[in-house]
Amino acid sequence: xxxxxxxxxxxxxxxxxxxxxxxxxxxxxxxxxxxxxxxxxxxxxxxxxxxxxxxxxxxxxxxxxxxxxxxxxxxxxxxxxxxxxxxxxxxxxxxxxxxxxxxxxxxxxxxxxxxxxxxxxxxxxxxxxxxxxxxxxxxxxxxxxxxxxxxxxxxxxxxxxxxx
Amino acid sequence: xxxxxxxxxxxxxxxxxxxxxxxxxxxxxxxxxxxxxxxxxxxxxxxxxxxxxxxxxxxxxxxxxxxxxxxxxxxxxxxxxxxxxxxxxxxxxxxxxxxxxxxxxxxxxxxxxxxxxxxxxxxxxxxxxxxxxxxxxxxxxxxxxxxxxxxxxxxxxxxxxxxxxxxxxxxxxxxxxxxxxxxxxxxxxxxxxxxxxxxxxxxxxxxxxxxxxxxxxxxxxxxxxxxxxxxxxxxxxxxxxxxxxxxxxxxxxxxxxxxxxxxxxxxxxxxxxxxxxxxxxxxxxxxxxxxxxxxxxxxxxxxxxxxxxxxxxxxxxxxxxxxxxxxxxxxxxxxxxxxxxxxxxxxxxxxxxxxxxxxxxxxxxxxxxxxxxxxxxxxxxxxxxxxxxxxxxxxxxxxxxx
Numbered sequence: 020x021x022x023x024x025x026x027x028x029x030x031x032x033x034x035x036x037x038x039x040x041x042x043x044x045x046x047x048x049x050x051x052x053x054x055x056x057x058x059x060x061x062x063x064x065x066x067x068x069x070x071x072x073x074x075x076x077x078x079x080x081x082x083x084x085x086x087x088x089x090x091x092x093x094x095x096x097x098x099x100x101x102x103x104x105x106x107x108x109x110x111x112x113x114x115x116x117x118x119x120x121x122x123x124x125x126x127x128x129x130x131x132x133x134x135x136x137x138x139x140x141x142x143x144x145x146x147x148x149x150x151x152x153x154x155x156x157x158x159x160x161x162x163x164x165x166x167x168x169x170x171x172x173x174x175x176x177x178x179x180x181x182x183x
Numbered sequence: 184x185x186x187x188x189x190x191x192x193x194x195x196x197x198x199x200x201x202x203x204x205x206x207x208x209x210x211x212x213x214x215x216x217x218x219x220x221x222x223x224x225x226x227x228x229x230x231x232x233x234x235x236x237x238x239x240x241x242x243x244x245x246x247x248x249x250x251x252x253x254x255x256x257x258x259x260x261x262x263x264x265x266x267x268x269x270x271x272x273x274x275x276x277x278x279x280x281x282x283x284x285x286x287x288x289x290x291x292x293x294x295x296x297x298x299x300x301x302x303x304x305x306x307x308x309x310x311x312x313x314x315x316x317x318x319x320x321x322x323x324x325x326x327x328x329x330x331x332x333x334x335x336x337x338x339x340x341x342x343x344x345x346x347x348x349x350x351x352x353x354x355x356x357x358x359x360x361x362x363x364x365x366x367x368x369x370x371x372x373x374x375x376x377x378x379x380x381x382x383x384x385x386x387x388x389x390x391x392x393x394x395x396x397x398x399x400x401x402x403x404x405x406x407x408x409x410x411x412x413x414x415x416x417x418x419x420x421x422x423x424x425x426x427x428x429x430x431x432x433x434x435x436x437x438x439x440x441x442x443x444x445x446x447x448x449x450x451x452x453x454x455x456x457x458x459x460x461x462x463x464x465x466x467x468x469x470x471x472x473x474x475x476x477x478x479x480x481x482x483x484x485x486x487x488x489x490x491x492x493x494x495x496x497x498x499x500x501x502x503x504x505x506x507x508x509x510x511x512x513x514x515x516x517x518x519x520x521x522x523x524x525x526x527x528x529x530x531x532x533x534x535x536x537x538x539x540x541x542x543x544x545x546x547x548x549x550x551x552x553x554x555x556x557x558x559x560x561x562x563x564x565x566x567x568x569x570x571x572x573x574x575x576x577x578x579x580x581x582x583x584x585x
Contacts, residue, residue: 045265047414048478074395075480076489078504091478091489097413099478122395122514125221126506148222159230 024049026069026098033064050101055113058104062116065092071100074120079130081162086111086136112137133160150174151181187215192528194223199532201539203513212524217517224540232503237263237337237472240500244490245331248507248540250293252331253279253286254483255490255505260335261416262479262492263500267337267472272462273418275339280418281352281455282326282334283481284448288359289318290484291441291448294536295366298438301530302379307369314362321355324348339465349456356449363445370438380435384519384531387432394515397508398486399444400535402428403436410482422454434534441536470498483508485536509538 024043030051031038040052053061066072073093080087087105094100106113115138117124128147130136135158149159152175157168175181193204202223208216228247232240245256257279264271292315299307319329326332326342334340344352370376386396391404401408409426411419427443429436472494481488486508495501512535519531568574 044477050476073392075487076478076491076504076506078491078502080493080502089491091491095408095413097410097415099480101478120395121393122511124514125510145218145220146222147220148225150222150225159227 047098052103055104055106070094074122077126079134115140134158203539214520214523217520229503236498248538249330250290251483253282254481254488256335258479258481258488258490262477262490265477266475266494269338269466271339273460274462275464277418277455277459278340284451285318285322287484288448289315291445298533301533317355338468356452360449367442370442382433383527384434384534385432386515386519390518395511396515397511399437399440400512403440404432405430410480410487414480422451424451437534
């Protein structure tokens, strides 16, 4: 599909550096990539200026040297803006967006449990979705992880060792 | 000054049929804070999907949830089909919508029964669940199963609807519509229901947006959003329907929205049957899906279901991520219950129609490569109870083949 959507135009003029990465895969589906340094500001721009302020989903991906995150944002007319950003695995830490979208809380906790990404600024709370006796340092959604790792690092047996 | 009291509800409790734990802090009878703990149904489905071909994933994804199995399967397939560039025949799209609406009917009737039970109105539970059998039997007739219908295949559907089946569907819709009119009458006129549900679990429209409430939970708080109308997937662009919403913003509103959606579902099904186009049922689909990514949205009975799929050119996906509607709605529960009463906790939780299997989805065998045999499982449990509880079950005979 052609990239002449009004939202695409707006992004292009405000953030020319991301113009290359924008693709409109089909009606109502806009995909783009942005550096993590600009991400936060862009998200605010997307929520206010582009009116794509409905937080739908947060996908975390194990991308070889990086962890990538796609924030799937929607507006009231069915448009879905998918904003991808990434951080190197050596510095696996991102800032929380729960101050803007409280709905993101559980999905951010998922990133911590399943990929081992630190979420800065996320208030302390219950872990989600792994069990309390899950061994430390095991992140099942990483590509190099499989169940055989649990033979060496089994589920915790004592309640006092658990992260509750 | 009364002392604060924390009451743990769950994870296993009689109010809900699925595990989730709620720590309710009380000041007298009033709820001051509520701490939700989920994850008891986490089964590692997303991870498992990465190690299985798309064909197997479809059946795995269908088992994310028992109630909205068709929703998840369709949502997942829509994403894969978009990546593969498949053009699904119209008849298949109609059948997908048709089964989707039948699923909504059985889910909403189930909810109405559960909600009635939570407020002690068990007669309504008996009535709605009796009527729900009509739609369950119909689904079994059309697909061969009451749940997990497996009607979808990559590129279309596997099962056609015959002229005789069309007649049976229409007949069932007439009966169900008559019954639902009666339920609409009961929910709007019956004074005990009205008094019990009004002003309970209040969620303001602003909070609904902030907490990301979707589906009937959001629509009962004036948020007129429905993915069927916004995204027009499957055959929803071909039928007329109304997005039912309500401005009560409480549990009563959520009940009215679901009853209203039942009436809409009957009308959608009649239109689909009437217009069912004559095309093939499926297009050939490749085993290997080209590299790419797609996001798919679906209005499941509980709200918006979102699936993301990234393909890498092989027959297995690189990543599958899904967000079930309950994950979006459950975060609003603590807002709904603030300043409410302890006695309202169960009905308020039930009112979002929670489905924790969906939400937690994502174990494959815990102890390594092979799955446990019955014998191993039994030995494991005997050892566990000996060690942890000091009870010896060795001599208990189960009479099962080993």
